[in-house]
Amino acid sequence: MLKFKLYYDKDEEEDWLKKMSLSGWAFKKFYLGFYTFEPCEPGEYNYQIDLLDNWNGNNADYASFMEDAGVEVISQWWRWVYLQKKIEDGPFEMYTDMESKITQYSKIMKFFKIFLAVEIICFLMELIATIKTGEFVFGIFTVLLAIICLAILKIVWKSKWKIEQLKHEEL
Template sequence: MIKFRWYVDSQKEQDWLNEMSKKGWALKSFFLGFYKFEKCEPGEYIYQIDLLPEGKSKQEYFEFMEETGVEIVDRWFYWVYLCKKASEGPFELYSDNESLKLHYESIVKFFKPFMYLELIAALLQVPGICGGSYLNIFSFILLIILFLGFLTTIKSFEKRIDSIDKDI
């Protein structure tokens, strides 16, 4: 089965993948919003999505994951889709507040340049809008929507970081 979904928030995406697993669907691959699933036992897998950490080689990271019994389902850009059999116990990459906070901070750092790029690209459409170009109007609206999506996601992760700071 193939499903299309578009997520900017990896936590929401991860929650959805785990819901799909509970319904008996195991993720097999991902590309540009298209998720390929195969039938499995309901709840057989637990999924985590990770952003490749800075300072580690990809090979080191993948070897470490495999040594700990984590299966690398797929990789897209800097995102890695991971799973582990639920029968092997809980699966959390970031089990303490400090490491979770660092993970969220790296996501914010990763998304901010894209957010600013979308805003700049949208503002570059303004002269064309003044000229009445429908293509520029459409581009401007699309770029503003993307900008707002990144902004919302960044704010969401910043709230999570603030919440962790209160707990520490």
């Protein structure tokens, strides 16, 4: 089965993948919003998504490390890695202590702040073009870029909120 979804929140995406598994669908591949699933026993797998510090294209060491922990690397898109573990093999949570969770959300926030800066620059350039030319097409792209900026800003805010929540729980 092939499904299309756009997620900007890794927690929501993980929850959706877990629900799909509970419905008898095992996640197998991801590419640009397209998720491929195969039938499985309902609730057979648990999923986690990891954002790597950097990605040089060679995932053999990472995959080997995960395999030793009983975790399978299902799919990878740039720095995002989709991981799967059988429920029967025990609990599966990549980041269990507060510090590692804070570090993970900080990486996510930093990652999206870079994209936000780029999108804001593109938005401003498109806005200037719209104002100078008065072209309707430029206006449409300006609105689309504004929507993208807001979506990315939401991710940054949500990551910051999660970091603050974790720090508050830590006290």
